[in-house]
Amino acid sequence: MNDRIIFEDVSKFYGEILGVNRVNLSIPPGITSLVGPNGSGKTTLMNLMTGLVRPTRGRIQVLDYSIDDPKNLFRIVGYSTQFDAFPKGLTGFQFVYSYLRLAGRDSQSAEQLAWRAIERVNLLDAAKRNVAGYSKGMRQRIRLAQALSHDPRVLVLDEPLNGLDPLARSEMIALFRSTAAQGCYVIISSHILHEVDVISDQVILLSNGYVVAEGKIHNVRSEIQEHPTQILIRCDQPRELAAKMLEYPHTIEVSIHKDERGLLLKTRDADRFYLAMNEIALRGIDIESVAPADDDVLSVYEYLIGSEEVVR
Amino acid sequence: MKRIWWAQIKAVIRLEMKKTFFAKRGLWIYVLAAMPVMLFIAYAIVSSHQQSRSTNIARQGERQLSYQDFRAVHSGMTTEEVVAALGKPSASFDWSENRPSPAKPGVILNVLHEDYHYSDGQNDLFVGIVEGKVQNIHIHHANNLGQDSIMFAGVFQFFFLRLAVFFGCLGIFMNLFRGEILDRSLHFYFLAPVRREVVMAGKFLAGLLATCTIFGTSAVLQTIALLWHFPPSARDVYLYHNHGLEHAAIYLGVTVLACVGYGAFFLVAGMMFKNPILPAAAILIWEGINPFLPAVLRHFSVIYYLKSLCPVDIPSPPGTPPIFALLVSNADPVAPPIAIVGVLVVALIALYVSSLQVRRLEINYTTE
Numbered sequence: 001m002n003d004r005i006i007f008e009d010v011s012k013f014y015g016e017i018l019g020v021n022r023v024n025l026s027i028p029p030g031i032t033s034l035v036g037p038n039g040s041g042k043t044t045l046m047n048l049m050t051g052l053v054r055p056t057r058g059r060i061q062v063l064d065y066s067i068d069d070p071k072n073l074f075r076i077v078g079y080s081t082q083f084d085a086f087p088k089g090l091t092g093f094q095f096v097y098s099y100l101r102l103a104g105r106d107s108q109s110a111e112q113l114a115w116r117a118i119e120r121v122n123l124l125d126a127a128k129r130n131v132a133g134y135s136k137g138m139r140q141r142i143r144l145a146q147a148l149s150h151d152p153r154v155l156v157l158d159e160p161l162n163g164l165d166p167l168a169r170s171e172m173i174a175l176f177r178s179t180a181a182q183g184c185y186v187i188i189s190s191h192i193l194h195e196v197d198v199i200s201d202q203v204i205l206l207s208n209g210y211v212v213a214e215g216k217i218h219n220v221r222s223e224i225q226e227h228p229t230q231i232l233i234r235c236d237q238p239r240e241l242a243a244k245m246l247e248y249p250h251t252i253e254v255s256i257h258k259d260e261r262g263l264l265l266k267t268r269d270a271d272r273f274y275l276a277m278n279e280i281a282l283r284g285i286d287i288e289s290v291a292p293a294d295d296d297v298l299s300v301y302e303y304l305i306g307s308e309e310v311v312r
Numbered sequence: 313m314k315r316i317w318w319a320q321i322k323a324v325i326r327l328e329m330k331k332t333f334f335a336k337r338g339l340w341i342y343v344l345a346a347m348p349v350m351l352f353i354a355y356a357i358v359s360s361h362q363q364s365r366s367t368n369i370a371r372q373g374e375r376q377l378s379y380q381d382f383r384a385v386h387s388g389m390t391t392e393e394v395v396a397a398l399g400k401p402s403a404s405f406d407w408s409e410n411r412p413s414p415a416k417p418g419v420i421l422n423v424l425h426e427d428y429h430y431s432d433g434q435n436d437l438f439v440g441i442v443e444g445k446v447q448n449i450h451i452h453h454a455n456n457l458g459q460d461s462i463m464f465a466g467v468f469q470f471f472f473l474r475l476a477v478f479f480g481c482l483g484i485f486m487n488l489f490r491g492e493i494l495d496r497s498l499h500f501y502f503l504a505p506v507r508r509e510v511v512m513a514g515k516f517l518a519g520l521l522a523t524c525t526i527f528g529t530s531a532v533l534q535t536i537a538l539l540w541h542f543p544p545s546a547r548d549v550y551l552y553h554n555h556g557l558e559h560a561a562i563y564l565g566v567t568v569l570a571c572v573g574y575g576a577f578f579l580v581a582g583m584m585f586k587n588p589i590l591p592a593a594a595i596l597i598w599e600g601i602n603p604f605l606p607a608v609l610r611h612f613s614v615i616y617y618l619k620s621l622c623p624v625d626i627p628s629p630p631g632t633p634p635i636f637a638l639l640v641s642n643a644d645p646v647a648p649p650i651a652i653v654g655v656l657v658v659a660l661i662a663l664y665v666s667s668l669q670v671r672r673l674e675i676n677y678t679t680e
Contacts, residue, residue: 014676052502052675068671074505081503083677085496089330101323102504104316150505 002064004028005049005154005185010058012044018209019044023058025204025214027187031180033196034189035301036206042189043082045206046156049187050079062154074103078147082158084139086131092142093118093127099146117149118142122171136163144172154185161195173199197297207305220300227303228252228266230293231273236286238263244283248276264293317513320506324514325521331491332484332522341483344476345530348467352537359455360541363434366454370433374399377430382437382451389446394428394439401428401439457542457550461559464538465624468563472534473618477527477570478596484523485578486588488515489673496677508670516579516663523571531567535560559623566621569655573614576662583669607644614658617651 005027012019020041034042047053048060051067060066065073086095096117100110118127121141126134131142140163147155157176161169176199180186190196196203203220205212213220235241242254242263250269257263267273270292281287294303332338370377377398384397395401406426413419426441434454440447492498501511539547539556550556574595581591599615610616646654 047675050503052499054672054674070502071505071507074503079503081499083496083499083675087327087331087497087500088495098323098327099500099504101326102320102501102506104319104323104506106319146503 002061005063005187006059006061007045007049008059008061010048010055010060012048012053013056019053020048020206020209020211023211025211027185027204028202029180029183029185030201031176031186031188031199033200033203033297034187034206035193035196035203035297036212037305039208040206040305041209042206043158044209045204046079046081046158046187046189050074050077050156052079052081074152075150076152077154077156078150078152079156080140080143080147080158080160082162084136086139088132089130091128091130092123092134092138092145095131095142096146096149100149103150105150113149114145117145120148120175121145122168137165137168140164141168141172148175148179152184154187155179156187158189160188161190161192169195193296193298193301200297203297203300205301205305212305213300217295217297217300227294227299228268229270229273229295230299231265231267231270232257232262232289232291232293233265233277234262234288234290236261236288241280241285241287244280244285245276248272250276262288317507317510320510321514321517324501324511325518328488328515328518329521331487332518333525335487338483338487341480341526344480345526347476348472349530349533349537351467352464352534353540356537356541362436363454363541366431366436367433369402369429369431369436372402373430374402377432379432379435382430382432382435385437385439385446385449387446387449391426391441391444394441394446398428398430398437401430403429405429455541457539457546457554457556460538461550461556461624462626464534465622466626468531468534468566469619469622469626472527472531473566473570474599474615476530477523477567478574478599479592480527481519481523481571481574482578482588482592485516485519485575486582486592488519488579488582489670490582490586490588493677499675502673502675508673509667512579512663512666512670516575516666519575519579520571523575524568527567527571528564531563532560535563555623562621562623566618569621569652570614570618572659573618573655576659576666577614580662580666580669583666583673610644611654612658614655617646617654617658620645620651621648 005025007023007025010023011021018041023041023045034045036042044053048055049062049067051070051073054067062073062077065076067073087098090098093114096114097110100113101107105113115124115127118124121144123138123141123145126138131139134142140160144157144160147157155176160176161172164172173195176186176188180201188196188199197217200217202214202216204214205220233241238256238260242256242265245251245254245263245265248267250267250272251265252268253266255264265273274290277287277290294300375398381398385394389397404426406424409423409425410420411423413421424443428437428439428441430437430439436452438450438452440449489498492501502508539550542550547556551560577595578588578592581588581595585591599613602610602613602616605613645651
């Protein structure tokens with residue numbers, strides 16, 4: 001029994017245009033974010049794992065199911081796409097209800113599940129209105145309701161926070177978290193890095209169709225050797241501390257914070273730095289806090305992909 | 313398993329109904345289906361008008377005439393002889409013509425023309441008299457259901473089947489997948505836990521329901537319009553004693569089979585081609601040249617089987633070149649059961665290709 005979403009040497013070409021190339025992934029439960037600039041292959045990766053497009057090469061397996069078996073695959077997968085088109089003439093409720101009927105549910109159960117899903121995305125008031133009259137955020141939420149309606153174990157969400165107001169965003173993030181907390185796989189693509197940082201258990205960084213890095217943010221960061229780790233230290237004697245830290249060979253650069261109550265240190269070996277900090281603390285310098293300053297998605301993204309198109 | 317497939321097919325049909333029946337861009341299909349109905353209604357109105365005029369002329373005539381009385385008139389008779397035989401005409405028209413004399417050059421003759429119109433209440437006799445002598449005779453026979461059924465067969469085979477049903481099926485079945493790819497909404501079906509072949513079957517049945525309803529209704533209305541202006545007794549004789557009802561049922565059946573055959577063709581074409589004009593033109597040409605194809609190739613056509621099923625043969629007008637006569641008559645008809653099975657086999661082959669195609673279909677709207 002397989003409990004991962006697996007990509008084995010997967011490539012996808014649209015004619016001569018590269019979608020993704022030589023992707024090897026093993027995605028565990030929790031919230032996984034796909035991060036990358038436009039055209040990096042995020043949507044292609046999502047379309048591949050839901051069988052909407054077929055790999056030119058390689059193999060994809062979603063838990064125990066092949067992507068060639070939509071009948072069984074979509075019993076465990078819900079996909080909220082970026083395609084902003086709906087079957088014509090349907091209300092929000094009919095959209096979700098029709099999807100469940102299509103899945104083979106009887107009328108009563110489809111109605112029950114549709115209302116529950118619409119309630120989860122907080123769209124009850126507009127459920128009887130035609131989708132064509134919905135705002136962008138409402139269309140986003142009704143697509144999410146459709147994806148959630150049959151309680152899938154794998155939830156694939158392409159830019160799910162686009163078009164949502166701040167309140168709706170926080171509601172949706174809470175929804176993703178609660179879904180992931182139940183042991184589900186929530187795969188999210190996003191441009192908005194600070195949100196990715198807040199919600200993700202792991203990230204997959206993509207650039208020009210290639211997976212640049214994957215895993216937990218901290219692990220990814222620690223593997224980036226060419227960029228020294230930045231650490232913010234708050235203390236009452238920053239200058240003394242800076243002088244002591246510069247004695248260690250792994251310290252590259254130290255700068256005193258503007259408020260004179262801390263310093264920003266760059267080290268090429270974070271583990272040895274923390275050992276050094278223990279020694280210094282014993283020598284009487286009162287250290288308030290030590291926190292990594294670039295152990296987040298934003299920094300990792302900037303180091304690996306560049307600062308272009310980063311949305312903070 | 314079959315129960316869930318059927319439930320899913322019904323769900324697809326429910327979603328497709330609105331689109332196939334009430335799409336604004338499908339309005340022309342209704343116009344196409346209504347055209348032969350309008351033609352027969354117009355024909356019925358004109359025929360009724362002619363009929364009532366003939367009845368009036370017969371009533372106003374000096375004596376009650378029969379068709380045999382008309383046969384007594386021949387060229388060369390004098391005006392008096394015509395009046396003696398048929399009585400004074402209830403409708404006549406005279407006019408004069410200035411004509412140069414053939415015998416005396418430079419002399420202009422004033423020639424008197426008279427047109428007499430008689431009627432026996434059904435058929436009309438037109439007698440052209442020049443200078444007191446009958447010069448031409450024309451009998452306009454009343455419409456009869458025998459002739460009209462041949463006309464109906466002609467309209468059915470050459471307009472209704474080959475153009476109206478053909479293009480109607482093109483409009484509906486091509487759009488089942490292609491239309492949704494263009495609207496960027498096909499993924500809705502592909503994200504559901506349903507076999508793609510089941511989605512295809514549901515869409516095909518929805519298209520079939522729409523085309524059969526639209527064109528089946530048209531075929532029934534055409535028959536009603538054809539019979540409408542005949543007296544009830546003539547209608548009863550035609551329907552119940554001269555196979556009229558049987559013919560109407562066969563035309564309806566042929567319409568349904570045409571929708572099945574062309575529908576299956578256009579379903580697969582809609583998945584394989586981005587531009588519907590090319591496959592439509594190819595299929596239209598293939599169906600058009602069917603009579604000229606070798607016997608083996610002729611079997612891979614829908615119209616070949618449909619023509620064999622049509623209940624009324626259309627006689628070629630005398631003097632028609634053999635190559636054109638082939639278009640009119642079916643030189644090598646097959647037995648009805650073979651024809652029905654033939655259409656169904658052609659449709660099943662097309663549906664099988666569709667099912668392979670739908671499994672491979674990718675959602676990649678940007679390249680469309």
